[in-house]
Amino acid sequence: xxxxxxxxxxxxxxxxxxxxxxxxxxxxxxxxxxxxxxxxxxxxxxxxxxxxxxxxxxxxxxxxxxxxxxxxxxxxxxxxxxxxxxxxxxxxxxxxxxxxxxxxxxxxxxxxxx
Amino acid sequence: xxxxxxxxxxxxxxxxxxxxxxxxxxxxxxxxxxxxxxxxxxxxxxxxxxxxxxxxxxxxxxxxxxxxxxxxxxxxxxxxxxxxxxxxxxxxxxxxxxxxxxxxxxxxxxxxxxxxx
Numbered sequence: 001x002x003x004x005x006x007x008x009x010x011x012x013x014x015x016x017x018x019x020x021x022x023x024x025x026x027x028x029x030x031x032x033x034x035x036x037x038x039x040x041x042x043x044x045x046x047x048x049x050x051x052x053x054x055x056x057x058x059x060x061x062x063x064x065x066x067x068x069x070x071x072x073x074x075x076x077x078x079x080x081x082x083x084x085x086x087x088x089x090x091x092x093x094x095x096x097x098x099x100x101x102x103x104x105x106x107x108x109x110x111x112x113x114x
Numbered sequence: 115x116x117x118x119x120x121x122x123x124x125x126x127x128x129x130x131x132x133x134x135x136x137x138x139x140x141x142x143x144x145x146x147x148x149x150x151x152x153x154x155x156x157x158x159x160x161x162x163x164x165x166x167x168x169x170x171x172x173x174x175x176x177x178x179x180x181x182x183x184x185x186x187x188x189x190x191x192x193x194x195x196x197x198x199x200x201x202x203x204x205x206x207x208x209x210x211x212x213x214x215x216x217x218x219x220x221x222x223x224x225x226x227x228x229x230x231x
Contacts, residue, residue: 034220036222042224043224044209044222046221049219094218101163104158
């Protein structure tokens with residue numbers, strides 16, 4: 001069965017610090033990978049996604065993620081965080097078959113202090 | 115990105131009543147929609163997969179007679195919580211699958227907060 005693990009439950013950073021959130025998945029086949037963000041009181045929004053091609057994916061708001069197939073990882077990065085990045089971040093995976101559900105990690109809470 | 119709406123955003127009801135939640139894809143057609151439940155400070159738990167024109171597929175442990183799903187059109191799926199009880203109080207979120215070629219992305223609705231008294 002597929003599973004997704006996010007290593008950091010709660011990350012606390014100061015503004016301008018660099019961010020890296022870990023995400024590992026377990027699935028033997030080809031996968032699609034996603035990062036979603038949930039700002040306080042808001043719904044889930046897609047940050048970025050990887051289907052194929054360049055393993056370094058750039059998303060909105062300066063975020064990027066790198067797919068390392070050999071490590072089954074899809075870590076999220078941002079060089080310099082802002083206070084407005086305070087949110088819950090979810091990594092998600094689905095198998096490359098039509099109609100399969102997303103499997104979510106447990107989420108990482110990011111708190112950025114100004 | 116694609117937009118998914120949910121209605122209502124908030125429901126407070128008495129125990130024993132039924133509550134219907136609508137999920138609509140506003141600018142794309144979705145043959146598949148998903149219903150999730152999110153507990154405070156936790157991740158999303160998939161409840162069921164809703165397929166247009168056919169029966170929903172429920173995850174293990176989810177009562178299909180309790181959580182009725184209807185996906186009558188390519189832009190609308192409904193979740194009805196029948197005979198709701200306080201333990202059904204939760205945040206219910208739907209997503210709609212947008213298929214572009216062989217690439218599929220799920221877009222999420224804003225969620226419906228249900229409080230059963």
